[in-house]
Amino acid sequence: MEQKNKNNKYNLILEAAVKVFAANGFYNSTISQIAKEAGVADGTIYLYFKSKDDIMANFFSYKTKQVFDRFREVVELADDAVEKLRNLVRRHLEEFQADRNMAVVFHNEARQFHQGDVQISDITQMYLDILGEIIEKGQEEGQMRRDLYISLVKRYIIGAIDEVINTWVHAGGKYDLVTFTDPLVDLFINGIGSNINQNNNVR
Amino acid sequence: MEQKNKNNKYNLILEAAVKVFAANGFYNSTISQIAKEAGVADGTIYLYFKSKDDIMANFFSYKTKQVFDRFREVVELADDAVEKLRNLVRRHLEEFQADRNMAVVFHNEARQFHQGDVQISDITQMYLDILGEIIEKGQEEGQMRRDLYISLVKRYIIGAIDEVINTWVHAGGKYDLVTFTDPLVDLFINGIGSNINQNNNVR
Amino acid sequence: MEQKNKNNKYNLILEAAVKVFAANGFYNSTISQIAKEAGVADGTIYLYFKSKDDIMANFFSYKTKQVFDRFREVVELADDAVEKLRNLVRRHLEEFQADRNMAVVFHNEARQFHQGDVQISDITQMYLDILGEIIEKGQEEGQMRRDLYISLVKRYIIGAIDEVINTWVHAGGKYDLVTFTDPLVDLFINGIGSNINQNNNVR
Amino acid sequence: MEQKNKNNKYNLILEAAVKVFAANGFYNSTISQIAKEAGVADGTIYLYFKSKDDIMANFFSYKTKQVFDRFREVVELADDAVEKLRNLVRRHLEEFQADRNMAVVFHNEARQFHQGDVQISDITQMYLDILGEIIEKGQEEGQMRRDLYISLVKRYIIGAIDEVINTWVHAGGKYDLVTFTDPLVDLFINGIGSNINQNNNVR
DNA sequence: CATGAATGAGGTTTCATTCAT
DNA sequence: GATGAATGAAACCTCATTCAT
Structure with missing residues (x-):
């Protein structure tokens, strides 16, 4: 279930990122925007991804x-x-x-x-x-x-x-x-x- | 001749910029790199272009x-x-x-x-x-x-x-x-x- | 307590800024000076204030x-x-x-x-x-x-x-x-x- | 007559500067603005004044x-x-x-x-x-x-x-x-x- | 796991000043 | 004297990343 949760949040963040990237482009998107869109804290993103x-x-x-x-x-x-x-x-x-x-x-x-x-x-x-x-x-x-x-x-x-x-x-x-x-x-x-x-x- | 000079530097910087952009992409290129490539000071770029x-x-x-x-x-x-x-x-x-x-x-x-x-x-x-x-x-x-x-x-x-x-x-x-x-x-x-x-x- | 902390740092920076402004005037004061006086990083100031x-x-x-x-x-x-x-x-x-x-x-x-x-x-x-x-x-x-x-x-x-x-x-x-x-x-x-x-x- | 000319330009620049300073304040005024207002080149100002x-x-x-x-x-x-x-x-x-x-x-x-x-x-x-x-x-x-x-x-x-x-x-x-x-x-x-x-x- | 305040490196841009013409 | 293109130091500000809680 933990694995499931992890997966869920991984996908949640990835979807949020894609949405933000689509709207602003990669370089004009910020980690904060993605975190906000995903409904998680900025730091949480680094639990699932090494970097932007x-x-x-x-x-x-x-x-x-x-x-x-x-x-x-x-x-x-x-x-x-x-x-x-x-x-x-x-x-x-x-x-x-x-x-x-x-x-x-x-x-x-x-x-x-x-x-x-x-x-x-x-x-x-x-x-x-x-x-x-x-x-x-x-x-x-x-x-x-x-x-x-x-x-x-x-x-x-x-x-x-x-x-x-x-x-x-x-x-x-x-x-x-x-x-x-x-x-x-x-x-x-x-x-x-x-x-x-x-x-x-x-x- | 002034016009020529101006044009020269405009083109000089533009060529340098294109070279730098080609190598690193727009967002990973810096004004300093372009200036260096063009052989001018950073500030000079802003005499010919409003912004990056x-x-x-x-x-x-x-x-x-x-x-x-x-x-x-x-x-x-x-x-x-x-x-x-x-x-x-x-x-x-x-x-x-x-x-x-x-x-x-x-x-x-x-x-x-x-x-x-x-x-x-x-x-x-x-x-x-x-x-x-x-x-x-x-x-x-x-x-x-x-x-x-x-x-x-x-x-x-x-x-x-x-x-x-x-x-x-x-x-x-x-x-x-x-x-x-x-x-x-x-x-x-x-x-x-x-x-x-x-x-x-x-x- | 969070509110208190936030308030503390807001006031901390504001006091530091006033001190620096008093010494040098607004235009001759830098964000770095204020940050140093307040004992925080330059960027921290922008968490509490939009601009200088x-x-x-x-x-x-x-x-x-x-x-x-x-x-x-x-x-x-x-x-x-x-x-x-x-x-x-x-x-x-x-x-x-x-x-x-x-x-x-x-x-x-x-x-x-x-x-x-x-x-x-x-x-x-x-x-x-x-x-x-x-x-x-x-x-x-x-x-x-x-x-x-x-x-x-x-x-x-x-x-x-x-x-x-x-x-x-x-x-x-x-x-x-x-x-x-x-x-x-x-x-x-x-x-x-x-x-x-x-x-x-x-x- | 040179002295006269010098004096004239000195005053010309000083008046222009006062006008520009009045409009924008000292720190938000630029030498270029003053030069433009005075109708002289930027460099000319430094013939009559040591600095801003x-x-x-x-x-x-x-x-x-x-x-x-x-x-x-x-x-x-x-x-x-x-x-x-x-x-x-x-x-x-x-x-x-x-x-x-x-x-x-x-x-x-x-x-x-x-x-x-x-x-x-x-x-x-x-x-x-x-x-x-x-x-x-x-x-x-x-x-x-x-x-x-x-x-x-x-x-x-x-x-x-x-x-x-x-x-x-x-x-x-x-x-x-x-x-x-x-x-x-x-x-x-x-x-x-x-x-x-x-x-x-x-x- | 999750948070988000804090960091500070690094980027863009401005502009007083210089100097070759 | 006069010019204005060029300089480059220095400032503000952003934001990816960290880490104590």
Whole structure:
């Protein structure tokens, strides 16, 4: 039960921190604000986290990672590569829409925050790996072109999703994000070109 | 000449600041570090900038903007929409490769930094506008599909480019970024799908 | 007890500040000096006061005001107007003699310091009010002339007392200030003129 | 002519400084503000004054002193002591009314500013001396009481005048100050007591 | 475990003063 | 003499972190 309590307070503080970070950014947030938001004393935070940086590190290690971990589940539910990609994109948009504070912090702070460069790289790497597997499968099964620069394709997909979420975040999260699943996947698969010039645009 | 001198020191400090920001991030950089890097006294910085924030604001207002302003030139050099897009992407990668510190700061800090939200939005908006024009032209001329969700397409393109640069930045800028121009444009135009499933992937 | 502690440190810092201000003047005093004098860390001061200015504001709001508040008590102890005036003057001189640092700061800084002009005006106004009441009573009872320009009389009395204290302060507080009570009141009541020219000096 | 020019600029800067000090107080005024007000470069000020403090010192040494020096003239014009006092008070009010900036600075800063305690003491001492002479003459001639504590009487007069000016300054200098000459002198000579209790109020 | 008062290092910013032009 | 860009010392204030209770 103690463990449970500890866990509860750990999560309580982490959620509070994410909320405060989302509102003010990491560097403009204070331990006092987080403590107040969590309803605990300033000092209590140091019973669960080593430092302010460590809160952020934990956000990436646990909170964010736990979300990303669930991505693989839906990928496995689909049979073909395109559906796997579609499931991945949908789940990604769903999760970020469901926890806007997380989305804000992830988007605003991920590029800033390096602590041994571990946490964020881990998450990104995992994401890249899933994408790599999907693409390879798509190539094997003929759904995807074989002449792809795979590491570029991964970035291309991640970047587009990321920017769509980013726009949504900055718009205040007012519209439905999941709606963009199919249009996005369509762009990934078909691009924006008309059929006519399919075969003559790469020199 | 006075004007020149003034300009020189303004630029001297701005370059120094960008270098320091690129190395440590905005919040972990100090005025003293910037002054040292610029070879001036701390107080001198305040003759050219109102505050530390103002340095960043100027980075976005002048330095970055000046780079982005040059994008339109190359877009106009091309005749058809796909070539315009290709020129835009190439110039984008060229400019960011040519000034890695700028690339780092722009990529790491843009989402953090808001000062009336003006500068960065301005730049992004300008970029979005150029993309919008290119896509519309492509649609008119038949190079691009007419069933596009244009505001999404813009994000899709920006996001992909951004992520490619981001990866390059985090890799230490070691490889040639401009190489990615054609593969990227190919992905934008054709997507990753093989011809077989071109027409049945949107439900 | 917590309240007591808090109060203690608030007063501790306020006393230290008054001492430092008395020695160097407000603008030549530093937070560090005050902290050292109070035996606390610099930062501790900001747990009790919002800013350096706020220390001064509190000096006027609480410390000085509390002294002046006690003036009314002795005024009420006397029956006739002249005795009321005498009690007021005596108490004034007593209080300022008892707390020379307060006297110094009040005399040196009051005219400098404005923060919404509230505190000092309040004190002065209170003093003016008491004087006004005394004079009116004196007129009703026949102890004081009826042809007085009352608002001028108030200034005349305050100014004289103030200057007597000021001289004492600048002399290093070495002599007994309270001694001047009766001579001062005598001057207020009788002026410096001999009886001979009592009635022909105002044209 | 150089000497003339120098003098001109000396006075130009001194006037500008007094204006700026009157508006903001000594410590909240900057050399730049004074330079701007005087229409000269910051550095130029240091050709005429050793330091910021030295400007203030010169204000007391020359500007203020020159005003006070003129007091003696009018004192000598009168024949009897009461008229001398009246002339002194009138001239005092006239001069301060004529140069409100000077009045403001003198009143607000004199108690703050000590530089070897020379200048201000000099002025005050001169004023005290004049008063002393007047009172002694008044006693000799029978216009003033012989049982006066002279050093106290001096303070009593200075303080009252000072406070009347102070009130005028804080009211924005809106009313005519010289009007108070006669009422003030009347108070000095006759006090506020009615004839009835002239001889029994000192124990 | 929890608290929150206290700490003090360190940052930004101001501004009197200097000095090369 | 006059300038004003440059200097850098020094001040105020914040806030992550500690630790006695």
